Amino acid sequence: MAKAYHDADADLSLIQAKKVAIIGYGSQGHAHALNLKDSGVDVRVGLRKDSPNADRARKAGLQVDTVAEVSKWADVIMNLTPDQTAAKVYHAEIEPNMKPNVTLMFAHGFNIRFRTITPPATADVSLVAPKGPGHRVREVFTEGGGIPGLVAVEQDASGHALALALSYAKGIGCTRAGVLETTFTEETETDLFGEQAVLCGGTSALVKAGFETLVEAGYQPELAYFEVLHELKLIVDLMYRGGLEYMRHSISDTAEWGDYVAGPRIVTPEVKKAMKGLLNDIQDGSFAKRFIVENETGRHEFTRIRKQEAAHQIEKVGAELRKSMPFLDPVVVKDGQVHKA
Ligand code: NDP
Numbered sequence: 001m002a003k004a005y006h007d008a009d010a011d012l013s014l015i016q017a018k019k020v021a022i023i024g025y026g027s028q029g030h031a032h033a034l035n036l037k038d039s040g041v042d043v044r045v046g047l048r049k050d051s052p053n054a055d056r057a058r059k060a061g062l063q064v065d066t067v068a069e070v071s072k073w074a075d076v077i078m079n080l081t082p083d084q085t086a087a088k089v090y091h092a093e094i095e096p097n098m099k100p101n102v103t104l105m106f107a108h109g110f111n112i113r114f115r116t117i118t119p120p121a122t123a124d125v126s127l128v129a130p131k132g133p134g135h136r137v138r139e140v141f142t143e144g145g146g147i148p149g150l151v152a153v154e155q156d157a158s159g160h161a162l163a164l165a166l167s168y169a170k171g172i173g174c175t176r177a178g179v180l181e182t183t184f185t186e187e188t189e190t191d192l193f194g195e196q197a198v199l200c201g202g203t204s205a206l207v208k209a210g211f212e213t214l215v216e217a218g219y220q221p222e223l224a225y226f227e228v229l230h231e232l233k234l235i236v237d238l239m240y241r242g243g244l245e246y247m248r249h250s251i252s253d254t255a256e257w258g259d260y261v262a263g264p265r266i267v268t269p270e271v272k273k274a275m276k277g278l279l280n281d282i283q284d285g286s287f288a289k290r291f292i293v294e295n296e297t298g299r300h301e302f303t304r305i306r307k308q309e310a311a312h313q314i315e316k317v318g319a320e321l322r323k324s325m326p327f328l329d330p331v332v333v334k335d336g337q338v339h340k341a
């Protein structure tokens with residue numbers, strides 16, 4: 001059984017006694033900064049000079065400075081810039097300014113696991129990773145709850161790294177729901193595998209293949225969209241509440257029987273072998289290396305595939321259908337910005 005920590009296992013006064021710099025004010029950054037502030041922690045936000053988020057943070061009552069300034073000031077520095085940016089920000093602005101006995105924190109182990117950041121031996125290095133998107137970390141906290149999380153310690157120079165990480169986790173609400181102990185390696189490798197094999201890569205490919213199969217067989221694209229994409233949410237919501245058994249309890253017997261006989265014909269032993277291949281590429285660092293090189297060389301492949309995927313027929317059909325479904329609060333992404341549909 002994984003070791004779990006709850007509110008009673010964490011002492012909030014530890015993080016309340018520290019100066020905490022949150023670097024970045026995106027999905028996770030805004031939630032961590034605001035939750036910590038509400039928990040009575042001395043927080044400052046570090047952003048680049050021209051950050052479009054600086055005003056938002058100031059309006060929310062937070063002090064905003066440059067990354068260099070807050071890094072000089074802080075006892076604890078939580079790096080919440082994107083994974084492909086975190087090492088650049090660390091080397092340029094955090095490392096030259098931070099105190100020798102600083103606590104460096106992350107919400108994902110990528111840069112420590114793949115050694116794009118190697119902190120000095122005098123620093124504590126820990127991880128608090130909420131298992132949910134930032135807006136939920138904030139919303140659930142303001143409602144009195146918390147999003148579950150993971151905690152890990154990579155380097156314990158002070159001898160108190162775990163206690164402080166748990167205190168931080170309490171400050172952002174995670175111990176209300178429970179925080180599981182892990183390592184940077186386990187967190188990073190399972191997180192990458194989950195998003196590649198199942199959550200993002202596997203699911204997107206499955207949905208597209210199902211849609212294409214129906215449309216190529218002459219069925220109407222609108223029906224195909226409803227059957228393979230729209231209804232997926234209803235199924236996932238059932239799984240989320242009561243596991244596969246509750247989902248299967250709620251669907252028709254026809255659907256349940258189809259689940260049992262068809263599932264293994266789709267996810268064959270070959271598919272599982274491919275999953276093991278993905279896991280191997282994650283473990284031996286080749287996935288990380290490719291992603292890092294892609295980012296360092298202008299993201300041409302990334303941009304090309306993003307554009308190609310956005311042009312898929314399922315996206316056009318879906319955008320039209322969602323216009324008539326205001327209840328699901330439809331949105332569109334245009335030039336990287338989200339707009340109401
Ligand atoms: P976002 O992309 O939402 O936010 C990034 C923030 O970093 C922005 O405020 C951006 O600044 C800032 N930033 C980018 N480049 C720089 C720079 N050069 N100097 C200073 N600031 C910069 O990131 P996420 O919140 O999604 O991810 C942060 C971390 O949290 C990652 O490690 C991720 O893996 C982890 N995580 C994310 C989850 C999620 O749901 N999103 C879930 C769990 C963990 P600007 O305001 O100027 O644009």
Ligand code: MG
Nearest residue numbers: 108191192195
């Ligand atoms: Mg991830």
Ligand code: MG
Nearest residue numbers: 226227231255
């Ligand atoms: Mg059906």
